[in-house]
Amino acid sequence: MRGHQEDTPPSSVNGDEIMGMDGENEDELIYLGELDEIQFDDEEMVDDQEEEYDDVGMERPEDHAAMVFDKHTGSVFCCDLHTSGKIAVTGGEDDKAYVWSVETGQIIMDCTGHKDSVIFVGFSFDGAYLATVDMCGLIKVWKCNLEENQQQPWSVAFEYEADDLSWGLWHFGSRVLICGAVAGDIYVFKIPSGDTKVLQGHNIRTECGKIFPDGVRLAAGYEDGVVKIWDLKTNAVLHQLPSGMHESRVTGVDLHPENNLLASISTDGKVCLTTSNNGKVVAQLQADNDLEAVVFCQDVQLGYFALGTLNGSVTIWDTARQMIRHSCAKSEEDVSAGVTKMIWVNDNLLTGCLDGSVRLYEGRSGARSAMLTGHWSEVLDLVYNAKENIILTTSDDGTARIFKYPVKSDND
Structure with missing residues (x-):
């Protein structure tokens, strides 16, 4: 649902510039009032998957985790690590989001009030705010209280009810929160003031979004195969992929670290590489079906991007030559493990699997x-924190786990 950038310096773009509050484009903003509360039937709680695992006689895998958090009572959909690396947040199917200690697993804060599955949790780039977002559109932003032995719950700095939501992300250098809706609109909030505007969609679910390294543009993918590049200041669509480039649901987008290239993938196995300045498609590649993840390596010297599929294919591509450099999942064991999430950590590719x-x-x-x-x-x-050199994962098994990253980081 989102990309994480560790140790990223604050952008020269501030929230006012992104929100169009510099006086030039203020009239173009679409401000939203309160929306009627939407009622949903309660979801059935998931079966005890641990018992199911034991009932079929399967041997449990060896547990390499340094810490296991098991307070959720359903699938744990999303997670993030505070910039300090000391605090984790997780959200799940049980309509709950918890803030907890990475070292002890002790709950620091119960983010109460959600009415549906929590699908996005994340700390702002400076660690000052925490956003928790549920499926039926309730958005809560909490003021982080990191004082030792603090007893008071974190205060709510901003709260909003939108339409049904599908994803969320924080701006990497400003206190701006962005959420994509099932109806296709994209909400942009300035925190903590609550200034709100909408990038109006075309009545088709938006599936994913990613902010360009310049901090003022957003790439968004949609269920019908459309990919749009938005100007966050003016609400304008700068470019849109030509019709037919993706003929099925866009499952992921990512941006080259030099700000010059957009990669988008769809479930039919198509990969489009598009120049960011004029929206020209420079390459259309065919990979395996069920493409689930695409990520550019942040090391421009390597010049790689990686693709992962639900059927277990993991490939590393040479961006300039537009050809496969490595097929990683070579063994039968690897191929059987479909990929759900991927991130680069320095020049290593980290994959979360089925x-x-x-x-x-x-x-x-x-x-x-x-x-x-x-x-x-x-x-x-799946997220990584460079300061503590740890990995946080969440799973359909109802738990979150902290793993020590097995390779020393550049900070060590």
Whole structure:
């Protein structure tokens, strides 16, 4: 549902510029009032998956986790780590979001008030605010209280009820929160003032979004195969992929670190590389069906991007030559582990898989260098913190896990 950038310096773009509050474009903003509350039937609680696992006689995987958080009572959909690396937040199917200690697993704060599955949780770039977002559109932003031995619940700095939501993300250098809706609109909030505007969609669900490295544009993918590049200041669509480039649901978008290229993927296995300045499609590649993740390596010297599929294919591509450099999942064991999430950590590719494992591949060779186990069902979210050199995962098994990153970071 989102990309994480560790140790990113604050952008020169501030929230006022993104929100169009510099006086030039204020008339173009679409301000929203309160929306009627939408009632939903309660979801059935998931069966006890741990018992199911034991009932079929399957052997539990070895648990490499340094900490297991098991307070959720359903699938844990999303997670984030505070910039300090000391605090985690998780959200799940049980309509709950918890803030907890990475070291002890103790709950620091119960983010109460959600009415549906929590699908996005995240700390702002400076660690000052926490956003928790549920499926039926309730958005809550909490003021982080990181004082030791604090007893008071974190205060709510901003609250809003939108339409049904599908994803959320924070701006990497400003206190701006962005949420995509099932109806196709994209909400942009300035925090904590609550100034709100909408990038109006075309009545088709938006599936994913990513902010360009310049901080003032947003790439968004939609269920009907459309990809749009939005100007966050003016609400204008700068570019849109030509019709037919993607003929099915766009499952992921990512941006080259040099701000010059957009990659988008769809479930039919199509990969489009588009120049960011004029929206020209420079390459259309055919990969395996069920493409689930695309990520550019942030090391421009390597010049790689990676693709992961639900059927277990993991490939590292040479961006300039538009060709596969490494097919990582070479063994039958790897191929059987479909990919749900991928991130680059320096020049290593980290993948969360359907079998509950986290696999690490060396970007330069494509070889698998480590596999972390402990979950007994699919990994649903995955983040990394460089300061503490740890990985946080969430799973369909109802738990979140902290793993020590098996390769020393540049900070060590």
